[in-house]
Amino acid sequence: MQEIILINITGKDKPGLTSSLTNILAQYEVTILDIGQAVIHDYLSLGILVEIPMAHSSSSILKDLLFKAHELEIQIRFSAIDEKSYSGWASEYGQERQIITLLGRKLTANQLSKVTAAIASNQLNIDVITRLSGRVYPDAPELLPKACVQLTVSGTLDNPAKLRGKLLEISKETGIDISFHVDDIYRHARKLVVFDMDSTLIQGEVINVLAEQAGVGDQVARITASAMNGEMDFKESFSRRVALLKGLDAAVLTATARNLVLAEGAEQLIQTLKKLGYRIGIISGGLDFFGEHLQNQLGLDYVFANVLEIENGKVTGKVNGDIIDGPKKAEILKTIATVENISLQQTIAVGDGANDLPMISIAGLGIAFHAKPVVKENSDQSISSVGLDGLLYLMGISEREIQQR
Numbered sequence: 040m041q042e043i044i045l046i047n048i049t050g051k052d053k054p055g056l057t058s059s060l061t062n063i064l065a066q067y068e069v070t071i072l073d074i075g076q077a078v079i080h081d082y083l084s085l086g087i088l089v090e091i092p093m094a095h096s097s098s099s100i101l102k103d104l105l106f107k108a109h110e111l112e113i114q115i116r117f118s119a120i121d122e123k124s125y126s127g128w129a130s131e132y133g134q135e136r137q138i139i140t141l142l143g144r145k146l147t148a149n150q151l152s153k154v155t156a157a158i159a160s161n162q163l164n165i166d167v168i169t170r171l172s173g174r175v176y177p178d179a180p181e182l183l184p185k186a187c188v189q190l191t192v193s194g195t196l197d198n199p200a201k202l203r204g205k206l207l208e209i210s211k212e213t214g215i216d217i218s219f220h221v222d223d224i225y226r227h228a229r230k231l232v233v234f235d236m237d238s239t240l241i242q243g244e245v246i247n248v249l250a251e252q253a254g255v256g257d258q259v260a261r262i263t264a265s266a267m268n269g270e271m272d273f274k275e276s277f278s279r280r281v282a283l284l285k286g287l288d289a290a291v292l293t294a295t296a297r298n299l300v301l302a303e304g305a306e307q308l309i310q311t312l313k314k315l316g317y318r319i320g321i322i323s324g325g326l327d328f329f330g331e332h333l334q335n336q337l338g339l340d341y342v343f344a345n346v347l348e349i350e351n352g353k354v355t356g357k358v359n360g361d362i363i364d365g366p367k368k369a370e371i372l373k374t375i376a377t378v379e380n381i382s383l384q385q386t387i388a389v390g391d392g393a394n395d396l397p398m399i400s401i402a403g404l405g406i407a408f409h410a411k412p413v414v415k416e417n418s419d420q421s422i423s424s425v426g427l428d429g430l431l432y433l434m435g436i437s438e439r440e441i442q443q444r
Contacts, residue, residue, distance in 0.1 A: 050113030304426025
């Protein structure tokens, strides 16, 4: 086997640095086996794994590189790689990799320390660390800052549930969202994103607002909370809440729709998804009147929600058709996927309540968003510390890409 050398370069980054070094390697007909580079605060870390041809002496190549490094005012180090070591490293290529994403208002050393310790205790190795969020400006903090780093890890994971449980524990303890999923082909092939409406795509529960107008706010709020926590059958709770709205003037619905407040980051998320060609929909156990309003406002492709019955300008206290509960949400997601000719692995579902769990559990990427405890504990992924646009980071999209026009 020909001689293999790992070259590590560190120092102040500058234009032409890589070109100058690889030009020397080119003169000796060197083969590049691997290369990787990172730059933080204009400080370069570059690694090049090379194979030296039999026709040339490695000492001549290293000497020329040392002179060039001195000229460029950078540090350079060489490590000989033996055949056994190289073969072992090469054979690891293609093994399953996991993606662990840390997302919050800020990232602390304590949070990163605990997550990386959990990774190490499961005999996994961190291959790549990538910052997805934008740069932080300490003297001009954003009103709603975001910090996100993505860790690509490799190795055989014997007990995924154990690691997932530990990461959930760290998330609760440190206040950072931690996403953990397999780095597979579907991660880059999502085509459809569906959202619950109330307390997900918009702030608050619309039916609670209507109940306040009808003078039954406390009664409806108690039923809503019980349903969202999974303490009451959704169909029963929904029927009871709608019945309490009987006699409400339809004009109240129009006024309420005009005052809907989108969730933090929702508009940015929808704009980016549309720019990337995603199909977007609402699958809600709420009311179609407001879903259709959001569809027109945001340019959504699908809306499925309960049809509120209105007669003579008044709410009757009933809905037309079947009530959309948790199982029905999952069924609708399957139907949309079929219509779009995509697999469920290519779908993303986002929700906050217990009735969202069925669709969250079958989607390729299911997200519990600022969810009730029972939902968060039964979802593989969750966002609790930032806005809805944090979903873009979990999809592997960087702030730089988001801001591109």
